[in-house]
Amino acid sequence: MELQDKILNTLERAFAELFDHQVQSQDLALQPTRKEFEGTFTFVVFPFLKFTKLNPEASGNKLGEYLVAHCDEVKSFNVVKGFLNLSVNESSWMNVFQQLYLNEKLGQLPSNGQKVMVEYSSPNTNKPLHLGHLRNNFLGFAVSQILEANGYEVIKANLVNDRGIHICKSMVAYKHFGNDETPDSSGLKGDHLAGKYYVIFDKAYKKQIAELQAEGQTEEEAKKNAPLILEAQEMLRLWEAEDKDVVALWKKMNSWVYEGFDVTYKKMGVDFDKFYYESDTYLLGKNIVEEGLEKGVFFKKENGSVWVDLSEEGLDEKLVLRGDGTSVYITQDMGTADLKYNDFKINKSVYVVGNEQDYHFDVLFKIMRKLGRPYGDGLYHLSYGMVDLPTGKMKSREGTVVDADDLIQEMIDTAESHTKELGKIDGFSIEEANALYETLGLGALKYFLLKVDPKKRMLFNPQESIEFQGNTGPFIQYSHARIASILRKASQIGVDYSTSGFEGLEQLDPAERDLIVMLNDFEKKLKLAADEFSPAVIAQYMFDLAKEYNRFYAELPIFNESDQKVQSFRIALSYLTAKTIKTGMRLLGINVPDRM
RNA sequence: GGUCCUGUAGCUCAACUGGAUAGAGCAACUGCCUUCUAAGCAGUAGGUUUCAGGUUCGAGUCCUGACAGGAUCACCA
Numbered sequence: 076m077e078l079q080d081k082i083l084n085t086l087e088r089a090f091a092e093l094f095d096h097q098v099q100s101q102d103l104a105l106q107p108t109r110k111e112f113e114g115t116f117t118f119v120v121f122p123f124l125k126f127t128k129l130n131p132e133a134s135g136n137k138l139g140e141y142l143v144a145h146c147d148e149v150k151s152f153n154v155v156k157g158f159l160n161l162s163v164n165e166s167s168w169m170n171v172f173q174q175l176y177l178n179e180k181l182g183q184l185p186s187n188g189q190k191v192m193v194e195y196s197s198p199n200t201n202k203p204l205h206l207g208h209l210r211n212n213f214l215g216f217a218v219s220q221i222l223e224a225n226g227y228e229v230i231k232a233n234l235v236n237d238r239g240i241h242i243c244k245s246m247v248a249y250k251h252f253g254n255d256e257t258p259d260s261s262g263l264k265g266d267h268l269a270g271k272y273y274v275i276f277d278k279a280y281k282k283q284i285a286e287l288q289a290e291g292q293t294e295e296e297a298k299k300n301a302p303l304i305l306e307a308q309e310m311l312r313l314w315e316a317e318d319k320d321v322v323a324l325w326k327k328m329n330s331w332v333y334e335g336f337d338v339t340y341k342k343m344g345v346d347f348d349k350f351y352y353e354s355d356t357y358l359l360g361k362n363i364v365e366e367g368l369e370k371g372v373f374f375k376k377e378n379g380s381v382w383v384d385l386s387e388e389g390l391d392e393k394l395v396l397r398g399d400g401t402s403v404y405i406t407q408d409m410g411t412a413d414l415k416y417n418d419f420k421i422n423k424s425v426y427v428v429g430n431e432q433d434y435h436f437d438v439l440f441k442i443m444r445k446l447g448r449p450y451g452d453g454l455y456h457l458s459y460g461m462v463d464l465p466t467g468k469m470k471s472r473e474g475t476v477v478d479a480d481d482l483i484q485e486m487i488d489t490a491e492s493h494t495k496e497l498g499k500i501d502g503f504s505i506e507e508a509n510a511l512y513e514t515l516g517l518g519a520l521k522y523f524l525l526k527v528d529p530k531k532r533m534l535f536n537p538q539e540s541i542e543f544q545g546n547t548g549p550f551i552q553y554s555h556a557r558i559a560s561i562l563r564k565a566s567q568i569g570v571d572y573s574t575s576g577f578e579g580l581e582q583l584d585p586a587e588r589d590l591i592v593m594l595n596d597f598e599k600k601l602k603l604a605a606d607e608f609s610p611a612v613i614a615q616y617m618f619d620l621a622k623e624y625n626r627f628y629a630e631l632p633i634f635n636e637s638d639q640k641v642q643s644f645r646i647a648l649s650y651l652t653a654k655t656i657k658t659g660m661r662l663l664g665i666n667v668p669d670r671m
Numbered sequence: 672g673g674u675c676c677u678g679u680a681g682c683u684c685a686a687c688u689g690g691a692u693a694g695a696g697c698a699a700c701u702g703c704c705u706u707c708u709a710a711g712c713a714g715u716a717g718g719u720u721u722c723a724g725g726u727u728c729g730a731g732u733c734c735u736g737a738c739a740g741g742a743u744c745a746c747c748a
Binding site: 104106107109111112117119121122124131155156157158199236239240241353378380389390391394396397398399401403404407429430431432433434435437458460461463493494497499515523526527528530531532533534536542543544545546547549550552553554556557560561564565596599600603611612615618619622625626628629630632633634635649670671 | 673674675676677682683684685686687689690691692695696697703706707708709710711712713728729740741742743744745746747748
């Protein structure tokens, strides 16, 4: 970063001195030079021709000459059309490397004094987690890590949807068909047990609908009149009235689900600082409706229902409270937004929720801003696309889902067979081997889901499964293991790869320089990932870095290098690469092994 | 129908926010293990960036309009 800034500052002076023109420093930018040209940074002169009053080539040459004369870091330049390509001194690259190498806080920017809450996961307690939840959880966790690395204090929150008609459906089915089955008696994980009854409910409900239709009711009537749905609705009413038996069953089944979720969360490697439960929050927000009416942000219709008019903001009128005074979804969300703020005095609040709720959050955020909330401008919906199967959308009621637990296990099994095939576990204990399979399987899965731009929907093909070669988690993990192996050997034979080991070294191989350039980008990528709330930025960078290292690894010898300083430097360079990979992968929630 | 998102190699994805001849991986083909881990490296082939206009020195990127896919538009959650 500092290197670029020096060059840009000199450019700013160049414009002042050569062309008598003050440029805004934020208007100046360097970009990486394309591979086919000589140089590392490129300055595009086209936008500035009106100030130089020269043709592109002449402008580039003048600026280039000035830079070489006034900026120690710039060694030489060439101009192609309007592109000024700059080459940097090798000693400057060594300085860049040393700064990175000695940086104790690599990948951790200083505190910015801001607090942000990241709400993610937010499961329903009537069924186990599936592939879509995996994307959500990995995204939420990774974004939390990335924000933390950017100096935020992060509160990871999970708003559990533990009430409502869908929960009652599982409960009704369990009551009828459960025979007091428990996770222990059935050998099923608690969340899977609840999910089983959710599916049973749906089947029985559909059967009742068909029967009623056979008796002459329309489909719509049948859906409303089926005894099971009436029972579920009655159960919801009883739950809200705090009926003893219903609440007891609800608590029992939910506790099973939580036990199941705990296992899955642990396996996924995600965690939370704060749990919110909708059973506690579903009545919130009515005070905000009052407030909105007083402030004139909301208005009441004849039947008593309360609305907000967002037509000035390009949206419609939106209901915020029913005519009978009961809440709708957004009422509760308004209340919860305030609750989060009051609990933690957060500056920003991120909601990791699928893109089918884009409109909802658009409305919610506009309302909170209209109400003048201090955190209004810090609200952000991290909207992500659905994960589709080749057969189309997943439907949990129909059982056409890729179960999270199953998929994770499948990935671990694949990692195991793959590793054994390659014969790479010599000298591993059984525990170490199992830990490795888990690291690799989860690494592959997480990377697969995180490398794609969150807002894009993605296709998951269970047949083709997930690769272990190329642009994958294991490729990056492998690169790390290779370096770890080098470092083991280095300490074994006693190579000094502290800075004193390669002091005064000035010659750089292009492969070494390219690697330093890449390593120097880490902080920039870290900031970009936070600005865009996109772990994909880090994932992509991790791949590019590992790729660059593998090129260096293949091209240049290390232990066969006779020059001690060069050898020591190459080990140091390897060390920094491993450290950067480890740090970056940790941001994605992916562990890296020392051997594989 | 209104609104929003997406459309890039056969497939999965990039493209540093408007810059040079659009890059990777998978799949196919060719080389490289007697050197530090071949889950690797190097190379070949693969493109009218869905289409048509526009903005300008310059457009995959911005604007307009089509086309295709998806989401959403409940006194559901």
